[in-house]
Amino acid sequence: MRFVLVLAALVGLTPALAQSPLKLNSYPQLIATRFEDAHPKGMPGPLSPVPAVVASNDRVRATVGTVLSYAKTRSGEEWMVGTKGPYRRRGDRTTPLDLPRTYKPGQPVPHIDSVIRQVAADSKGNVWIASDQGVYVTDGDNWWHPLNRHDGMPYEDVTCLALLPNGDAWGGTTNGAWRLRNGEWRYFRGKRWMPGNRVAAITADSSGAVWLTTDGGVGKIEERAMTLAEKAARYEEITQARHNRRGFVTDCGLKVPGDPSGGIIPNASDNDGLWTAIYVAAESFRYGASKDAQARKYASESMEALLDLTRLSGYPGFPARAIIRKGETVSGYDPDETVRIDGEPDKIWYTSPKDPNIVCKGDTSSDELDGHFFAYYIFYETVADAKQKEEMKPVVRAIVNNLLDHDYTLVGNTGRKTRWGVFGPQYLNDDPRWFDERGLNSIEMLCYLRVAMHICGDKRFSDAYENLIDKHHYLLNTLNYRRGLEWWAVNHSDDELAWCVYFPLVMLEREPSRRAVLMESLMSSYKGLEAEHSPFYNFLTGAMAGKPLGTSESVTMLQDWPWELINWEMKNSHRHDVTFRSAQGGRNRAEIDRVLSVSERRVMKWNGNPWEPDENGNGGSEEDGAAWLIGYWAGRYYKFIDE
Helix, strand or coil, X not given: CHHHHHHHXXXXXXXXXXXXXXXCCCEXXXXXXXXXXXXXCCCCCCCCXXXXXXXXXXXXXXXXXXXXXXXXXXXXXXXXXECCEXXXXXXXXXXXXXXXXXXCCCCCCCCCCCCEEXXXXXXXXXXXXEECCEEEEECCCCCEEEECHHHCCCCCCEEEEEECCCCCEEEEECXXXXXXXXXXXXXXXXXXXXXXXXXXXXXXXXXXXXXXEECXXXXXXXXXXXXXXXXXXXXXXXXXXXXXXXXXECCEEEEECCEEEEEEEEXXXXXXHHHXXXXXXXXXXXXXXXXXXXXXXXXXXXHXXXXXXXXXXXXXXXXXXXXXXXXXXXXXXXXXXXXXXXCXXXXXEEECCCCCCEXXXXXXXXXXXXXXXXXXXXXXXXXXCHHHHHHXXXXXXXXXXXXXXXXXXXXXXXXXXXXXXXXXXHHHCCCHHHHHHHHHHHHHHHHHHHHHHHHCCCHHHHHHHHHHHHCCCHHHHHHHCCCCCCHHHCCHHHHHHHHHHHHHHHHHCCCHHHHHHHHHHHHHHHHCCHHHCCHHHHHHHHHHHCCCCCHHXXXXXXXXXXXXXXXXXXXXXXXXXCCEEECCCCCCCXXXXXCCCXXXXXXXXXXXXXXXXXXXXCCCEXXXXXXXXXXXXXXXXXXXXXX
């Protein structure tokens, strides 16, 4: 056992993966600007204006009305949509533009009820037709090929089209807009992208920026050449400017919805420890990868805040969920809120016995402990100097002693175990009410002990670790996590917590037979997460497994992550390119068939459900950048990616 402990101490976090990193270049970052004006400065005219000779032709106007869109076919026929409907004109003869009347065997047939709304010609003379049933592309003859949901079109009720010089096709619809580029569709809806959802017209300027006229104003969507390192710098700036409350990092409220410049309301959340820990880990990986002094400063400041959650709680080894100063203005503070255990009336907020000016939030859960020990381990290995390591030891020791002193439960200000601070075999192995938690909570307790062994070296911790494995089969319990779990029962928050504790445990446990069990547990669980394409899960799992996993998909997600982190309303359940799976009961009652681009769904931490189609945000809050930063910097630290 002594040999194993020494070996683990030597292994640490040092990247030792034998592969060449994926070298990243700049990419086009989507950035949106919203205008309330109908004609904001810089907005160009139509891409394909109606020729003046056509617009002013009295015969045309008498038949077609005001010409709204115009296209010339390869044969020279003029097609147009006016206030009186769609028409075609050859010479002086103008007739209604109808669907083809004859078809060849196997020829795609347009929807018989299609309403033509706009026509546009591309550079090769093909005419694109916008309709309420999608788009038709034709050479001007009787062959109209449909583009619709079967091709991946997000929404078919098309009102307008714009064909850009670079080959992009943009479609405005009655509910958002889409872009078709190189065979891939991208959907834009909600105030993340534009002020209204009913799009009346689309144009583009000389830089390639697209301007969309909507029922709520004008939206401008541009692409800016950027590196992920530059994006990381932006998220650092956002996080430090609006999300750092004396080292605690989490989301914040916006006094003016959608406008961070209007002021913020800091949040004292249920999980200040967990969210701050994610940021500590991100900055620790950043420092390990770059040796940037700023990263060390940010990681150290937030680690101090994390340690204070325990040092100021007033109860040995009890980390508060959050702490605030008396008189401090924050959301999330309710002095009448009680602990989450049925029948227990104790208030969840209490004055710190250590400092009468500090108010602590109790009933701390495993969520908090998981984040703490995740951050403790990574910070200890990558950032901490000798002094900081000594400062960490009494806190780590006190927390684990709290658990051991109370039969593997966490006890704080109430003198009783907290609602979710339960890790003992008398519960996980013997109480049917805790069966569902057996896999995760066994991983958690082993992680706490393994990290404490690594940082403190106390024999009590190694004895407890051995006892749980040898006498209570906790190592085998880890195989229960996610085993046989149906999609509707998945707890995405548990997944995030699992990876917070898998990581230190797997990285530190080097005894081959034990590691084999842990790796089986890890990789079996990872199979359920691969389709989410998360850099958090992919890069951390790759580090534990010693091989790249999902690198290109992770990079795509990092690139697609929204430029602004505001929680806008996001809707996808109405889309025509998705299907639903549903279940009676369960945590997840309705999900779509795939994980959409992160640019098309709500901003979330890694505890969110990426399969959910909708989010009823109103722009009233903003996420911090830690979720993105930990994925990026873990990839950089472990040399899966490089810039």
